[in-house]
Amino acid sequence: MTEQAAAARPVAVWRIFLGWARPYRARLALGLVLALLSAASVLALPLATQRLVGQVAAGDPALGWMLLIGGLVVVNVVLNAGSWFLLDRTGVILTRDVRRLLASRFVRVGIPEFDRLRPGDLLARATADAASADDLAGYVLVGLGVHIPVIITVIVFMAFLDLVLLGLMLAVVVVAFLAFRLVAPRIRSASMATAEAVGTLTADLERALGALRTIRAFGAEGAEEARLHAAAEAVRRARTRASLWEVVSANVTGLTYQLALLTVLTAGAARVATGTIGVGVLVAFLLYVFYLIGPMQNAIQALASYQSASAGATRIAEALDYAAEPGYEPPPPQTDRSPLSVQFDFVHFGYAARPVLRGLTFTAAPGTVTALAGASGAGKSTVFGLIERFYEHEDGRILVGGRDIRDWPLARLRQAIGYVEQDAPVLAGTIRDNLTFAAPGATDAELAEVLRMARLDQFVAGLPDGLDTTVGHRGGTLSGGERQRLAIARALLRRPRLLLLDEATSHLDAVNEAALRDTVRAIARSVTVIVVAHRLSTVMDADRIVVLDRGVARAVGTHDELRRSDRLYADLLSSQLGGAAPVAPGVPAS
Numbered sequence: 346m347t348e349q350a351a352a353a354r355p356v357a358v359w360r361i362f363l364g365w366a367r368p369y370r371a372r373l374a375l376g377l378v379l380a381l382l383s384a385a386s387v388l389a390l391p392l393a394t395q396r397l398v399g400q401v402a403a404g405d406p407a408l409g410w411m412l413l414i415g416g417l418v419v420v421n422v423v424l425n426a427g428s429w430f431l432l433d434r435t436g437v438i439l440t441r442d443v444r445r446l447l448a449s450r451f452v453r454v455g456i457p458e459f460d461r462l463r464p465g466d467l468l469a470r471a472t473a474d475a476a477s478a479d480d481l482a483g484y485v486l487v488g489l490g491v492h493i494p495v496i497i498t499v500i501v502f503m504a505f506l507d508l509v510l511l512g513l514m515l516a517v518v519v520v521a522f523l524a525f526r527l528v529a530p531r532i533r534s535a536s537m538a539t540a541e542a543v544g545t546l547t548a549d550l551e552r553a554l555g556a557l558r559t560i561r562a563f564g565a566e567g568a569e570e571a572r573l574h575a576a577a578e579a580v581r582r583a584r585t586r587a588s589l590w591e592v593v594s595a596n597v598t599g600l601t602y603q604l605a606l607l608t609v610l611t612a613g614a615a616r617v618a619t620g621t622i623g624v625g626v627l628v629a630f631l632l633y634v635f636y637l638i639g640p641m642q643n644a645i646q647a648l649a650s651y652q653s654a655s656a657g658a659t660r661i662a663e664a665l666d667y668a669a670e671p672g673y674e675p676p677p678p679q680t681d682r683s684p685l686s687v688q689f690d691f692v693h694f695g696y697a698a699r700p701v702l703r704g705l706t707f708t709a710a711p712g713t714v715t716a717l718a719g720a721s722g723a724g725k726s727t728v729f730g731l732i733e734r735f736y737e738h739e740d741g742r743i744l745v746g747g748r749d750i751r752d753w754p755l756a757r758l759r760q761a762i763g764y765v766e767q768d769a770p771v772l773a774g775t776i777r778d779n780l781t782f783a784a785p786g787a788t789d790a791e792l793a794e795v796l797r798m799a800r801l802d803q804f805v806a807g808l809p810d811g812l813d814t815t816v817g818h819r820g821g822t823l824s825g826g827e828r829q830r831l832a833i834a835r836a837l838l839r840r841p842r843l844l845l846l847d848e849a850t851s852h853l854d855a856v857n858e859a860a861l862r863d864t865v866r867a868i869a870r871s872v873t874v875i876v877v878a879h880r881l882s883t884v885m886d887a888d889r890i891v892v893l894d895r896g897v898a899r900a901v902g903t904h905d906e907l908r909r910s911d912r913l914y915a916d917l918l919s920s921q922l923g924g925a926a927p928v929a930p931g932v933p934a935s
């Protein structure tokens with residue numbers, strides 16, 4: 346959402362906040378009532394003081410009034426502390442809830458939506474922006490919910506004391522309020538710009554820290570540093586603009602205070618001199634001016650805080666609107682373990698209208714190994730993205746286990762699939778965490794079994810902390826091959842019915858590659874395996890190889906068949922293994 350859109354929708358911001366606050370409305374209401382009672386106890390003070398002054402002036406005993414005033418002060422402090430604590434605590438709880446809502450949305454956001462987002466900006470929304478819930482519950486709610494009623498009450502009391510003094514004072518206050526109305530939108534748009542700039546800074550930090558080794562290797566520290574410095578400068582600029590307008594607003598309030606006091610003092614003294622009002626009335630009126638100024642400053646401050654909190658709330662609301670995947674009920678445990686077939690029938694798909702698959706057709710029979718081959722960018726990984734339903738195909742049909750992929754409950758579909766991504770992502774944490782995050786109930790015996798299958802058992806046995814060894818950010822302390830084998834072990838732990846390996850062997854040495862090929866062969870008896878491999882050496886013994894070219898399957902067959910009959914396959918083979926492969930005359934050219 347743009348700054349302007351945010352600025353245009355203050356009512357929407359309140360609606361958002363009240364939605365978050367709904368479960369805590371009793372607490373918030375109690376906090377407000379305590380704050381109101383505390384304010385009321387203060388308001389009684391000038392009247393009591395007026396009486397006390399009267400008693401003392403008349404030489405009458407004043408102990409009762411003194412005790413009453415002391416009591417009111419104590420009551421005020423206790424009520425004030427109670428409401429402060431309650432509202433603060435509720436603000437902290439609300440912030441937690443908002444962070445939870447965001448976290449839930451972020452882990453379920455649709456992959457096409459996620460492709461266009463910047464993870465760092467999401468971090469800023471869940472940290473800095475989420476704190477706006479606290480501000481709205483604290484400053485803003487008290488500022489508006491308590492101070493405005495107090496201001497109205499004080500004005501009513503003042504009206505009883507002297508209407509002329511009140512009229513003069515209100516004239517000053519109205520001018521101040523009109524001035525604030527000019528400043529408020531500027532605070533709001535500067536706050537929105539600050540929040541956006543913090544989002545960009547966090548995104549840039551995430552980008553740099555996520556690729557620190559590459560940055561060092563390419564000597565790009567200077568360029569990245571400049572980018573981060575510029576992002577920090579953009580935050581400074583936006584924040585300075587916001588704080589400038591906040592200062593203007595605070596000083597308008599301060600000036601109003603001085604002017605109001607001077608006006609009341611001067612006009613009040615004149616009215617006392619002419620005998621229109623008594624000294625007691627002037628003293629009481631002046632005390633009310635003092636009591637009015639605090640709430641007025643707070644109310645104006647609250648309006649200013651509201652402007653910045655609404656920027657945060659708007660960004661949170663925007664994030665909560667990111668398209669999520671459809672309802673994701675955790676599925677019951679999988680009982681059917683039979684291998685699943687996969688069938689693509691004239692499947693069309695493109696990213697943002699850029700066609701990638703243009704009528705792809707192939708079949709992977711249950712319990713077989715099917716390899717996808719083809720040049721870089723041919724759409725091999727995209728096939729996996731469609732089987733996992735990260736993206737929806739546009740035309741044609743995809744059947745998994747004979748059932749249209751769109752008829753599968755999403756969670757059940759994914760439960761049946763083991764997926765090893767191209768970059769074999771490993772999460773920060775221990776080896777055990779990485780294995781069990783998708784299979785929390787797995788026993789040590791099951792872990793040992795999948796580690797053995799992925800040829801990682803000896804490596805883990807040699808680590809000082811074994812399964813409990815930490816692997817660093819994105820598994821940075823592991824080798825590429827170890828990361829891939831860990832990802833394979835993790836996929837196997839789910840006991841999938843369909844295993845998708847995206848270039849899963851590209852980082853392995855010859856010995857481990859051969860060993861893993863045997864493992865894949867062995868598990869393919871009970872699991873359907875589809876493997877994407879650039880290195881054709883890893884898929885030579887696949888049951889079927891599908892050669893992808895410009896979005897279609899140009900040829901399907903075994904290694905021996907394709908080697909002889911398909912020019913593109915033969916070209917790929919010769920470029921990888923060296924030496925031209927024999928191709929029968931008359932086969933289609935690549």
Ligand SMILES: Nc1ncnc2c1ncn2[C@@H]1O[C@H](COP(=O)(O)OP(=O)(O)OP(=O)(O)O)[C@@H](O)[C@H]1O
Nearest residue numbers: 460696701719720721722723724725726727728879
């Ligand atoms: N998330 C995405 N958004 C937009 N375009 C994408 C996205 N992912 C891939 N592409 C594009 O789609 C095409 C196919 O990509 P894909 O990753 O499926 O190819 P591939 O055959 O697996 O390539 P490689 O063997 O190099 O991994 C490429 O041109 C790529 O640039």
